[in-house]
Amino acid sequence: MKVLTIIGARPQFVKAAVVSRAIARHNENHGESQIREVLVHTGQHYDANMSDVFFEEMKIPSPEYHLGIGGGTHGAMTGQMLEKIEAVILQEKPDVVLVYGDTNSTLAGALAAVKLHIPVAHVEAGLRSFNMRMPEEVNRILTDRISTVLF
Numbered sequence: 001m002k003v004l005t006i007i008g009a010r011p012q013f014v015k016a017a018v019v020s021r022a023i024a025r026h027n028e029n030h031g032e033s034q035i036r037e038v039l040v041h042t043g044q045h046y047d048a049n050m051s052d053v054f055f056e057e058m059k060i061p062s063p064e065y066h067l068g069i070g071g072g073t074h075g076a077m078t079g080q081m082l083e084k085i086e087a088v089i090l091q092e093k094p095d096v097v098l099v100y101g102d103t104n105s106t107l108a109g110a111l112a113a114v115k116l117h118i119p120v121a122h123v124e125a126g127l128r129s130f131n132m133r134m135p136e137e138v139n140r141i142l143t144d145r146i147s148t149v150l151f
Helices: 010-029 052-057 074-092 104-115 135-146
Strands: 002-007 036-041 096-100 120-123
Touching: 002 010, 002 074, 002 104, 010 036, 010 052, 010 096, 036 074, 074 104, 096 104, 104 120, 104 135, 120 135
Parallel strands: 002 036, 002 096, 096 120
Antiparallel strands: none
């Protein structure tokens, strides 16, 4: 099984560290049913203090793809991420795309996957502020709606 994990912001790095370690433990104990995780870092949080330090301190595997998309408007950022994540999905052909939280990276990853008929697993699903003026609330609602599995 191949899991494509989309991350881009600090809270996602923290959650991904736990899941990546669980996948590694699974693979150590279940030789015949390996899970291959492919990490994709969108670059939403892109400087050393907002990104690199988390990978080092939390021993997160280095991303296989670093898209380098940081800054800009919500629409521009999400659009660039959607395009680049779609290319990664087409190349990697994952069984599932795993997204975390409510960032532009989350929405872009979920949209790219669902449009290519790849199941989406959303960690931190169902949280609501009920404030549609918050971009994160829009991202949460849309990601939940198009996800296959909600955690």
